Amino acid sequence: MSKIEQPKEKASIKASYRAPEIGSGLVRIAHKISSISSEPQVVRIGDRYFRVRELG
């Protein structure tokens, strides 16, 4: 059994302004982002890459 290392730095940058395509794309793939794993997952929306983690 190994311990999953969580990123130490917080993603404090708020999505103050973002192209609508990114938000819409995130909605489309949200169901594929695991709620069980606390490990960040990489998503590609268009030609941009994001590291996503569910909180809580």
Add this chain to the structure above:
Amino acid sequence: MNIAFTTILLFIILAPGFTARNAYNSSKLSIIDRNRNLVNDLTWSIIPSLALHTFFIVILHNTTNYYIDFEQLGNLILGVANKSEASFRQLGDYKYAIFIYNLILFTTSFLAGFLIKETVRKFNLDRKIRYFRFSNKWHYIFTGECLDFPDVPDHYEEITDKIINVLCKVNGRNILYTGEYFNYYIDSKGDLEAVHLRNPIRRYLENDEVSDEKYYVISSRYLVIPNSDIININFRYLAMEEIDEADITPSERQNIIEFDSDQDPLYI
């Protein structure tokens, strides 16, 4: 002396606490019931009023030549018949001083209530300590501030995106709406009235099937769902950070979740 005058006098005495409580509850964090019971409100104002009056009486007695004549005040409240004439005469003599005292007291009460609310919010006391929590529970859920409650992992400041799934029953069929959180609306009792989503999609929820083909992109950027249709709501708080392709590790590369609008026939 009639009961009406005594009632007005008591209301004026309790007004500082009433004003402070209203200022404290003036934000969207508090439920404001327009049909609330005034007697109940005034009862809750007794202790704040006593505290504010005590504070002001101490300042008045120690910094000016004026003082509160409790004997005359008692006569007015109790409506002592043979002394009311003298009490009213004294009120007339000091009407400007009494007016200015009350004006400063009421203004300070409003500012005190407002500043206490701001202090509670600034130091996140409402998130850390249950006693300070405001009455609108939906605020903490929809904004994600509930992540800062004790024993909940992660922090509110980490949230960049909020995805909401709303399960509704329409014409006997279960429909799952998904979208970004945009806003929410509550009624005067604090019950949820509607949920406002951005970039909504939907699918029929039958046998819990999940596949991209089941989703339908609603050709609108915003969607309001009334609470009467809602069965339950699922909240997902996400921390999303843009990265370069070069930063992706080999293990992450194997599990990339991809969405390309050009290859999506439903994408609008």
